Amino acid sequence: MRRTVLRSLIALALAVAWPAAGAGEVLRVLAWPGYVEPEVVAEFRAAHGVDVEVTVVDNDDALLEKMRPRAGGDFDLVAANTAEIARYATAGWLRPIDPALLPARATQAPRFRETAALPGIVRDGKLYGIPFTYAEMGIIYDPRVFPLPPDSLAVLWDPRYRQRVLAFNGSAHNFSLAALRLGLATPFRLGDGDWPAAVDLLVALRRNALAFYTQPDEAADLFIRHKAVLMFANYGSQQVKALADRGIKVGYVVPREGALAWLDCWAVTRGARDPALAHAFIEHLLGETASRLLEERQGLSSTRRAAVPGARERKLHWLMPVENAEKRSRLWQRIVSGDRRDKVLQP
């Protein structure tokens, strides 16, 4: 949901695709808005004499629609999040990546080089995705109120900050947040017995929160006007930047429970016409130009650095499909509408 919104906004500002000029070899790339900027294509063409044809999608469903008809055979390269990469790899639509062809991986932050720790991109010992961009959902805090960064997620429930907390209006993430707070093994798998406790936590969060925002602009506006001191940063460091742009200095922290995070990777399709060239393009995307444009224009983090200082030690929970998205949505709808615990838990 969050990514859909963000990327839709970006998509509107961008051409859907810019077709390749001239004949000869063409690299067919399926990507998200802002991932392959014209400058990046121009540099690649200058270096390799190959044109790049970019097809842009702005949500996971559209991506799947493009991939499905010929098992990805219409493209050489595809950008997708870890969950989708896992799905495509299982379907046999991807070809393993040869890390030896990607020396630029050395410039990536260590957590993105340790691919075994990243979910979904390694299958049967083979690497199917190369991390490209990510965001973690940390906690924004007012440093005047918190001389030291809050250590735990629990601060969001602290009655001292009642109605000065901003949370996000999203069912999957909020239940994952509750799961983190409950200390479950994975935030994406709520056991049958975990639901009442999670609901209790979220009802309590509702009572402590000023509001549940959906858009980053709305969040910044509420944060400033209502003098909020804590905010669950669903959009990550992008929101820190948005507040800084409006003259508000805030702190940003990944609490000790860790933070939810999404990660988009590049993958080479099974039907890639020239796998070596596809690898060369990934190598190019890991370079200076693509990374810089990603941060400057999209406010997204490249994998060249870890965005949150000191966050390296903190765990990032890479988004995975949740155990029951429909149930999370149904319950969250009741919670956010103001129902009491018992009513929320009704079948």
Added chain:
Amino acid sequence: MSGGLQLSLARRLALAFALLALFAAGLTGYFAYRDSRQALVDTAKEQLATATRMLSRRIALTLDSVERDLVLIAQHPDSASALAGDVQSAAHAADLFARMIANRHAYFQIRLIAAGDGRETVRVDRGPGGPLVVAADDLQEKAHYPYVFETLALPRAGLYVSPAAINREHGAHDAEGQPSIQLAMQVTTGRQVLGVAVINLDLDGLFRLLAIDLPGDTELFLSDDDGDFLIHPDPQLAFAFDRGQRVRVQEHFPATQALFERRAESVNLQIDASAGIAGRIATFHRVDTLPAAWRGAGDARGMHVALGLAQPLSGILAMGGELASNAVRNVLIAGLIAVLIALVLARAETASLRQIEAAMTKFGQPGAAPLPTARQDEIGALARRFAAMQAQIRAQLVTLEAQSRALDHEAQHDWLTGLANRRNLIGFLPQALARAARQERRLALFFIDLDGFKPINDTHGHGTGDRVLVEIAQRLTHGVRAGDYIARPGGDEFVVVCEGLEIPAEEEHIADKLVRLIAAPLVIDGLRLQVGASIGIACYPRDGSDAESLTGAADRAMYAAKSAGRGIWCRADGERSTAPAEQTKAST
């Protein structure tokens, strides 16, 4: 040929007149249609602009009345008591809200929400069966909704108006999933803020209700202050931001940008039909209402929307369709009349020409064809000139005929005696022979040569000789039967042809008489003169059946008579008269 030419001229004239008339009628019709079409569009535009302004005004008035309702609720003693925990007052308030919802079709919900925990204290929803008083267990906590926390952050008596949004509040009955806006006010007692009163408005219902009397094909558009569509004829394009997309009025109708930059209050558009999109006219009007309302705890005040009405041009021009068919009918009638007038005119014009043509055709025949000489135009002048020419030519023809007759006579007759000449004789003889053959009658040709004429000519001069010849001619003329033919082929020779002889030897008696006539003495200028005649006689069919043989026979017989002693006649077969002198003397 000339008739065809005349007709084609008439046709051509008629065609030219008719085409001109049709062209004029068509042009007039077209411009009338075009102008009236544009007038229709202009009128429709004006009406649409007026309707949009009216609707905007109505929206403003309606929202004003909502504000008044809200003030009434917020200041109602029962509201404060209910929020303070009085159950009786809560029941009264619920009763009041239910009645309001029953009467205000655009109200989804009316609520009292406590300030402390944000719990709904009194809530009446609009449900499928009418107002629903929401019971205790179904009451929800709403502190985290902007209409609560923003309203509580307002100054006293401040009015809050929310942005338009799809209502995602679970259990909101009719309001759930529907576009709505909330208006809210604090409920206070003295210095204490007890809670908020909230009216949840049915956005679609409100606008559909207000626009109910618009023509059926009118499309209603509504956008928020940023231009995002809230109401669009295509529901997929309304509240797109709720689905993570943006569809804005400025992108669909670029001219409306002026509204959002506050450069204009109203924008009129005409969108011409293009591939797949029907042409239409549209008016967008900026509606600034609820000026006292706060849109949050910030400085933003008032509710601002852009209201648009559009009408397909086809609908407007459907009215023009009748106009067009009227115009076409009028053009056709005018054209038909024009064609008839053109035909009549062309015929009238060419009638005079046809008269002249008829006169020309009859030229030279008896009887005068009428001419349009009375006309006072070019055709009249032509007719008069033609009439004068005709008269002149007729006169000349009469003279010419007379001259021709004279010349003919001269050619066929001897100028001196007036008798037929040799040429005439050559023409006459075959005809006479043919007649004789047809009637099976005899014909006698007498070849007469004067005896003793030369001495007269030599002695007394040609003048006297000529008078002798004239005298002889007169004697012959008077001497033969009426109908007998006399010619003077030359010199002192004469020929007499007698047709229809019935008595045998009748020619001989005639010859005798001719000899006697010629031999009678003549008195000319006191001179007593005398000539004789030698006559050769040839008879048809006895002596020849054609002119040549007959004249040859007569000629030979005449020479025989001459050599036999003059003054006698001789037949072609040699028989001759005797004692001519005696006979002549005896008869004289």
